Amino acid sequence: xxxxxxxxxxxxxxxxxxxxxxxxxxxxxxxxxxxxxxxxxxxxxxxxxxxxxxxxxxxxxxxxxxxxxxxxxxxxxxxxxxxxxxxxxxxxxxxxxxxxxxxxxxxxxxxxxxxxxxxxxxxxxxxxxxxxxxxxxxxxxxxxxxxxxxxxxxxxxxxxxxxxxxxxxxxxxxxxxxxxxxx
Numbered sequence: 001x002x003x004x005x006x007x008x009x010x011x012x013x014x015x016x017x018x019x020x021x022x023x024x025x026x027x028x029x030x031x032x033x034x035x036x037x038x039x040x041x042x043x044x045x046x047x048x049x050x051x052x053x054x055x056x057x058x059x060x061x062x063x064x065x066x067x068x069x070x071x072x073x074x075x076x077x078x079x080x081x082x083x084x085x086x087x088x089x090x091x092x093x094x095x096x097x098x099x100x101x102x103x104x105x106x107x108x109x110x111x112x113x114x115x116x117x118x119x120x121x122x123x124x125x126x127x128x129x130x131x132x133x134x135x136x137x138x139x140x141x142x143x144x145x146x147x148x149x150x151x152x153x154x155x156x157x158x159x160x161x162x163x164x165x166x167x168x169x170x171x172x173x174x175x176x177x178x179x180x181x182x183x
Contacts, residue, residue: 029055033066043070043078051082057101060089063111071115080113086122092151105133106146118149129158138162 034049045068053061064084071078082088088106093099108122108130122130122144129140132153142157155161 029053031066043072044068057091059091060087062087077115079115080111082111082113084109086111088120102134104146106144107131107133108144118147120146120148122146129160136164136167 031047031051031053033047033051036048037046039045047066047068049064051061051063051066053059053066061082063082063086065082067081069078069080070076086106086108088111090104090106092102092104094102106120106122109124109128110122112121113119114121122132123142124130129142130144131138131140132144132146139153139155139159139161141155141159144153144155146153
């Protein structure tokens with residue numbers, strides 16, 4: 001049986017274009033899984049079992065379950081919902097063209113991407129907070145949101161942020177002396 005391509009493959013290209021990434025000459029995004037169900041009438045594609053979306057040097061998404069929904073009467077993505085052991089590795093351009101690319105990892109039990117606002121929301125089960133890790137910091141929170149268009153991240157609810165100590169090196173903020181206080 002010949003495998004039919006997902007109707008949502010062009011949608012992934014639109015998603016990446018909206019984030020500002022260029023995909024060389026590649027016109028298709030490979031999505032692999034143990035199984036897939038296409039509901040053409042309702043525009044829903046359900047991938048299940050060892051799901052992987054891989055675009056070298058741009059994006060790698062792994063999870064156990066991925067549901068992609070098209071906006072009604074379009075060939076555009078409305079939303080993606082990834083669940084169970086969700087890991088997203090994203091490579092963004094540096095702040096300036098001379099800066100190296102920035103690698104960001106997002107981990108959670110559930111990731112929801114809404115195409116209309118380019119927002120990814122990560123959640124996790126009680127006691128296992130989702131996290132986003134970049135070279136500068138790691139943030140864990142009850143809910144973590146990441147705006148793909150602006151690069152803005154927010155931790156909502158109880159959160160812990162660990163900042164890379166190199167950011168403070170030579171800033172004078174943590175300069176200590178062993179001199180006793182003046183009396």
